[in-house]
Amino acid sequence: MTVNEVSKLTGVSIRTLQYYDNIGLLKPAEYTESGYRLYDDTALETLQQILLFRELEFPLKEIKDIIGSSDFDKRKALDQQIELLTLKKEYLENLISFARGLKKKGAKNMDFSAFDTAKIDEYAKKAKEQWGNTAAYKEYEKKAEGRSKEEEVSVMEEFMGLFAEFGKIKDKAPESSEAQAMVQKLKDYITEHFYNCTNDILAGLGKAYASGNEFTENIDKAGGVGTASFASKAIAVYCGK
Numbered sequence: 215m216t217v218n219e220v221s222k223l224t225g226v227s228i229r230t231l232q233y234y235d236n237i238g239l240l241k242p243a244e245y246t247e248s249g250y251r252l253y254d255d256t257a258l259e260t261l262q263q264i265l266l267f268r269e270l271e272f273p274l275k276e277i278k279d280i281i282g283s284s285d286f287d288k289r290k291a292l293d294q295q296i297e298l299l300t301l302k303k304e305y306l307e308n309l310i311s312f313a314r315g316l317k318k319k320g321a322k323n324m325d326f327s328a329f330d331t332a333k334i335d336e337y338a339k340k341a342k343e344q345w346g347n348t349a350a351y352k353e354y355e356k357k358a359e360g361r362s363k364e365e366e367v368s369v370m371e372e373f374m375g376l377f378a379e380f381g382k383i384k385d386k387a388p389e390s391s392e393a394q395a396m397v398q399k400l401k402d403y404i405t406e407h408f409y410n411c412t413n414d415i416l417a418g419l420g421k422a423y424a425s426g427n428e429f430t431e432n433i434d435k436a437g438g439v440g441t442a443s444f445a446s447k448a449i450a451v452y453c454g455k
Contacts, residue, residue, distance in 0.1 A: 215258075217242070217251045224261060239278045240264060263288065266295045270338050294341045301334045353409035369407050374436045376400050380445045381437020388447035397452040400445075413453045420449030 221228045234240035242251035267277045383392045404411035424446035433442035
């Protein structure tokens with residue numbers, strides 16, 4: 215298929231398809247002697263996966279890394295697409311019901327819950343984290359292979375000990391030299407014992423620490439209530455430099 219035919223079939227603009235080719239995200243199956251792009255079924259399948267991850271709000275660079283990985287699981291990606299579309303369907307149905315109710319009741323209907331996209335946003339976030347952290351998780355698995363159960367327990371105890379140290383300085387400003395030194399210490403520890411902790415990964419961890427989940431509970435248990443929030447803010451300052 216020509217680029218024009220693919221554009222008509224998929225709804226993706228010709229300019230976008232050309233851009234995907236230029237950045238190495240979606241290469242045509244071949245080029246004609248005149249330089250025209252030609253796409254086969256394999257290329258179209260790849261385009262489907264790209265569109266899937268765009269729905270999950272992945273940056274193009276991350277999509278390129280993921281679909282180019284030797285262990286990319288298309289079935290897993292499709293399961294995520296189905297779940298996300300189901301959530302969007304529920305969201306649209308709620309909006310339709312809201313609009314119909316508004317038509318009957320008029321402006322007196324003050325219920326705004328139909329506009330809540332939290333479930334969709336949360337699923338997309340988790341899906342992104344699941345794919346985005348694949349390389350890091352593999353590195354962690356490799357490092358963990360060489361450790362005994364006792365050593366693994368010791369590593370985790372030392373890790374949580376870092377948050378106990380955060381707790382001792384949580385009355386200071388997140389941008390203080392003490393707080394920033396602790397963030398550096400945490401980053402170095404993660405890199406040494408788990409995986410290469412880039413600033414992007416560290417920023418994501420910082421948000422997770424204060425998200426009110428098991429992370430927050432364990433960190434506050436180690437350093438006292440408010441430690442997770444303090445560590446998260448200190449990490450945000452560090453990664454914003």
